[in-house]
Amino acid sequence: MAFLIDGKQISQQVIEDTAAEVAEFQITYGIKPGLAVVLVGEDPASQVYVRNKVKRAEEVGLNSIEHRLAATCSQQALNKLVDELNTDPMVHGILVQLPLPAHLNEAEIISAISPEKDVDGFHPLNVGALACGEASLVPCTPLGCIIMLKTVYEDLSGKNAVVIGRSNIVGKPMAALLLQENCTVTMVHSRTKNIEAVCSQADIVVAAIGRPEFVSAGWIKPGATVIDVGINAIERDGRRRLVGDVDFTSVEPIAAAITPVPGGVGPMTIACLMKNTLTAARSQVLARELEREAG
Ligand SMILES: NC(=O)c1ccc[n+]([C@@H]2O[C@H](COP(=O)([O-])OP(=O)(O)OC[C@H]3O[C@@H](n4cnc5c(N)ncnc54)[C@H](OP(=O)(O)O)[C@@H]3O)[C@@H](O)[C@H]2O)c1
Known part of the structure; x- marks a missing residue:
C-alpha cells in the first residue's frame, strides 16, 4: 500500500505557517499584506474558486479585496482596474481569475499585472526568471x-x-x-x-x-x-x-x-497563493526600503 500524501494536512500546515508570518509582517511593518482578486463574469466554477481564495485569505489574515466585473466588460476597463491595483500600495498581490470571457485577451492582462504583484506567477518576466533559475513568483x-x-x-x-x-x-x-x-x-x-x-x-x-x-x-x-x-x-x-x-x-x-x-x-494550490502573497509583500516592502536607503 502506498503512503498517501495528504494535501489537506500539508496545506493546513502551509496556511498556519503563512498566518503566523503574516501576523509578524503586520507587527513589523504596520500593514496587512493585500491580495486583490478580480473576477470577470459569472462562470460558476470561477465563482467557487474566487470565494474559496477570498475565504482562505481572510483566515490567513491578509487584506483581501474582491473586484467583480460584468462578463461584458471591455479590455480597456479590465486594463484600467489592473493599472489601479498595480499602483495601489495596499495591494501586494493581484490575481485575475482565469479563464476570462472569450472577447478578452488573457495574455495581455497577464502581462499588464506588475511582475512584483503577480502571485499566480504567470507574467512572462516571472516565467523567464523561473526558467533561468532565479528567484521569482512561482505558479x-x-x-x-x-x-x-x-x-x-x-x-x-x-x-x-x-x-x-x-x-x-x-x-x-x-x-x-x-x-x-x-x-x-x-x-x-x-x-x-x-x-x-x-x-x-x-x-x-x-x-x-x-x-x-x-x-x-x-x-x-x-x-x-x-x-x-x-x-x-x-x-x-x-x-x-x-x-x-x-x-x-x-x-x-x-x-x-x-x-x-x-x-x-x-488544497495546496490555494495555500500556495497565500504563501506567494506574503512573499510578494515582503519583497515589495524590502524594495521600498532599499529605494529609501538609496535616497
Ligand atoms: N489541482 C489544481 O489545483 C489544478 C490546477 C491546475 C490544473 N489542474 C488540473 O490539471 C489537469 C491539467 O491541467 P492543465 O491546465 O495543465 O491542462 P492543459 O492546459 O489542457 O494541458 C494538458 C496537457 O496534457 C497533455 N495531454 C493531453 N492528452 C494527452 C495524452 N493523451 N497523452 C499525453 N499527454 C496528453 C497535453 O499535451 P499537448 O500539449 O501535446 O496537447 C497538454 O500539454 C486538469 O485536470 C486540470 O483540471 C489542477
Whole structure:
C-alpha cells in the first residue's frame, strides 16, 4: 500500500505557517499584506474558486479585496482596474481569475499585472526568471507539488522525474522547479512516442493532463512517487465524482507514495497563493526600503 500524501494536512500546515508570518509582517511593518482578486463574469466554477481564495485569505489574515466585473466588460476597463491595483500600495498581490470571457485577451492582462504583484506567477518576466533559475513568483500548483514531494524525499537531487503535460500553468513550471531541485527531468505530452515506457522509468511521475484516470499501473515503476494534478468531474454509479488523471485504484498498490483526488494537490494550490502573497509583500516592502536607503 502506498503512503498517501495528504494535501489537506500539508496545506493546513502551509496556511498556519503563512498566518503566523503574516501576523509578524503586520507587527513589523504596520500593514496587512493585500491580495486583490478580480473576477470577470459569472462562470460558476470561477465563482467557487474566487470565494474559496477570498475565504482562505481572510483566515490567513491578509487584506483581501474582491473586484467583480460584468462578463461584458471591455479590455480597456479590465486594463484600467489592473493599472489601479498595480499602483495601489495596499495591494501586494493581484490575481485575475482565469479563464476570462472569450472577447478578452488573457495574455495581455497577464502581462499588464506588475511582475512584483503577480502571485499566480504567470507574467512572462516571472516565467523567464523561473526558467533561468532565479528567484521569482512561482505558479501555485507546481509550487504545491514541490512542497508535497519534499514531505516524501529529504533530497530530490538525482531523481528521475517525468512530467506528463506541458501547459504553461502546470507542466512547464513543474519541470523547471524539478530541474531547480536537481532532478533529471523528462516532459511528455500528446505527441510523445512510447509514453508508457518513458513514465515507467521514473522515480517521480507528475500527471497534469486533464484526462480522467489516464495513467494506469503499467506506467508506474514499483516504488515510484505519483503526484496527480488532474481534477476531472465524471459520472460513476449514477453519482458525480472528482477523479484525477491517475487511475488511483490500479496505481496505488504499486507506488510508494501517491496523492489522492480530491484532497491532494487541490488544497495546496490555494495555500500556495497565500504563501506567494506574503512573499510578494515582503519583497515589495524590502524594495521600498532599499529605494529609501538609496535616497
Ligand atoms: N489541482 C489544481 O489545483 C489544478 C490546477 C491546475 C490544473 N489542474 C488540473 O490539471 C489537469 C491539467 O491541467 P492543465 O491546465 O495543465 O491542462 P492543459 O492546459 O489542457 O494541458 C494538458 C496537457 O496534457 C497533455 N495531454 C493531453 N492528452 C494527452 C495524452 N493523451 N497523452 C499525453 N499527454 C496528453 C497535453 O499535451 P499537448 O500539449 O501535446 O496537447 C497538454 O500539454 C486538469 O485536470 C486540470 O483540471 C489542477
